[in-house]
Amino acid sequence: MSLKKIFTRGLWKENAVFKLLLGLCPVLAVTTNAENGLGMGLATTFVLLCSNGVVALMRNIIPSGVRIPAFIIIIATFVTIVQLVMEAWTYELYQALGIFIPLIVCNCLILGRAEAFASKRPVFSSLVDAIGMGSGFTLALFVLGAIREIFGSGELFGVTLFGAGYQPMLLMILPPGAFISMGLLLALMNKFENR
Amino acid sequence: MDNQLYLSSSPHIHSGETTERIMRLVIYALLPAILLSLIFFGLPALSVLLICTLGCIGFEALACRLMKLPNSIKDGSGALTGILLALNLPASTPWWISLLGAAIAILIGKMIYGGLGYNPFNPALVARVVLLISFPVQMTRWTAPTPLTSGIDAVSAATPLGEMKTAVMLTGKLPEMATSGFLNYFSGNIAGCLGEVSALALLAGGLFLIYKKVISWHIPVSFIGSTLAISAIFWLIDPSKYPNPLFHLITGGLVLGAFFMATDMVTSPVTHKGMLIFGFGCGLLTILIRLFGGYPEGVSFAILLMNAATPLIDRYCRPKIYGQVEQQA
Incomplete structure (x- = not known):
């Protein structure tokens, strides 16, 4: 698979939110406005990028019997970093996202990419995959957050x-x-894609 | 080939019952309540009614067109949804809220599921609850009945249930209006939605429907009966804090809900046993929300919650097939 294809696949064809319906808990919970959606998307993308990279680096060292705990520890490390960084520099956003920042650990998108992609592929294509999937996730959260903010608070x-x-x-x-x-967004997409 | 023998499966005798006839009868049954609401609230009520009804018909036609379905506005269900929605709104509702309500009821409440017969929730109630949550200020700006002849545009007032909730929350005691003199609400002297105005007119319409066999007695009786019984228990425990069961009966949307909304054939159980359970659940939830919930009125939430439970109730009340032998465990 070419790198370009790996990238665009995450962005649209296998979009984590709109196509695979993965990681819906933060998607539905934090998208009360565009800023929260974007913030959550970027935080998740960062964790995904780092965890995909490290998992791909260590893919030949991790015994397959304990790979899931190992992935989780790698992911949790980067989530802790994100949490501390956000608490230090974007305190308002940190407060608005609340419990959903530590919960990035159990976002099934991240674990899913580690298991399905990064643990079998070289580092560089894993990073490209993380950027594609992460941008797709961020895009979805931003769109949903923007729609809800426009209708729900007129801003x-x-x-x-x-x-x-x-x-x-x-x-x-x-x-x-x-x-x-x-639901309405998914219905609209299905309508236009299935033509 | 003219003398060919036509074979078809039973039934061969049709009762003549059609969707159009049922919807027409329900609309007839609502006429007294509609008339009274027009008398008590005047022109604003008329505009809410017209916008909701015409809006629902319009959106249904539009949706049928977009979804390439046969046009279903002739069956009258869209018009009925519009009327029920209007009866669930205050007379001072701005035109755009009424229109938005019509769109939500028909598009999100009904057509998105595939049209009449497929919707899990009562469309009019879906719209009412969405509007109530979205626009709390406009949706609770009640006007006291101001007849056309009085020359006043509108007088704002609290609903009896709203007044009760506020008083109980502030003082822990019932206000005076909830302990005595509330019987004049029965005929229709009450602030609230168009359809809350007169329990008497609604009761008459409901009895007409039961007489015509459009609805069976099970849901209204068990809904209202359980509301009365459960509120009586609380009333007997502490009459200074919990209102008389009769107060619960004639204020708010209980009669409208029990006869016209909970009995919606699409969204309520099929068997009589299921209907009794459904009605009891509605009554229990209504009282719990009214006495302990955040909103003063709970009928619409109660019916929607029980709508969600309807498939489950139907599953457990499946009638035994005639002649079937019970399986030995």
Whole structure:
């Protein structure tokens, strides 16, 4: 498989959120606005990039019987780094994302890529795969967060978009809004892809 | 080939019952309540009714077109959803909220599942709850009944249930209106949604439906009965804190919900036993939400939650096939 194909596959054809429906817990929980979605996506991408790289480096050392615990320890290391960095430099975002930063450890996208790709491939293509998958994940979180923010609070990145007469639809930034907008988005995509 | 013998499987005798007839009868049964709401709330009520009904019909036609389904607006279910939605909204609802409600009811509540018969939740209630959660300010701006003749546009007022909840939360005691003198709410002197205005008119419509055999008595009786029974238990424990069961009966949307919303054939159980369980669950949830929940009124949430439980109830109330021998364990 060419590197370009590995990259674009994660971005769209095997998009973790819209196509594989992986890692939906953070996707639905933190996308109350575009900023949170983007932040969560970038944090996950960073962890994915590092863990894919290290797993690919160590793929011949890790005995296959204990590979899952080993992957988890590698992932947890980078999640801890992300958590401390975010607490130090982006404190507001850190507070907004809350428990979902440590929960990146059990994001099945990351473990899935480690198991299915990085543990069998050389380092460089694993990194490309991580960038592709991570950008796809970030894109999905950003789109969902932006849609929910626009409808649910009439803003995008905290900038008011409409006049004073606009009434935001509160439901969209509440949990049911996440499920409804995700479902409608998937339905729309299926409709246009299956033509 | 004219004298060919046509063979078809049973049944051969049709009762003449059609979706159109059922929907028409339900709309007839709602007419007294609609008329009373127009008398009590005047022109704003008329505009809410018209926008919701026409909106629902319009969105249904649009959805049928987009989904390449045969146009189903003639069966009247869209119009009925619109009327029920309007009866679940306050008279002061702005036009765009009514229209959005119609879109949610038809598109997200019904057509997205494949149209009438496939929706797991009552479409009108889906729309009401979405609107209630999304626009709490507009959706709880109740107006007291102001007849057309009074010359006043609108007087804002709290619903009896809202007043009760606020008073109990602030003082731990029931307000005076919930302990005495609430019987005049029965005929319709009450602040609230269009369809909460008169328990009497709704009751008349509901009895008409039971008489016409459009609905069976099981759901309304077990819904209202369990609401009364459970609220009576609380009332007997502490009458200064929990209101009289009759207060629960005639305020809020209980009668509308029990006769017209919970009995929706698509979203309620099929067997009579299942209907009794369904009604009991609705009643229990209604009282729990009214007395202990965050919202003053719980009928719509209760019915939606039980809608979700309907497939499960149907599964456990499956009738035994005639002649089937029970399996030995």
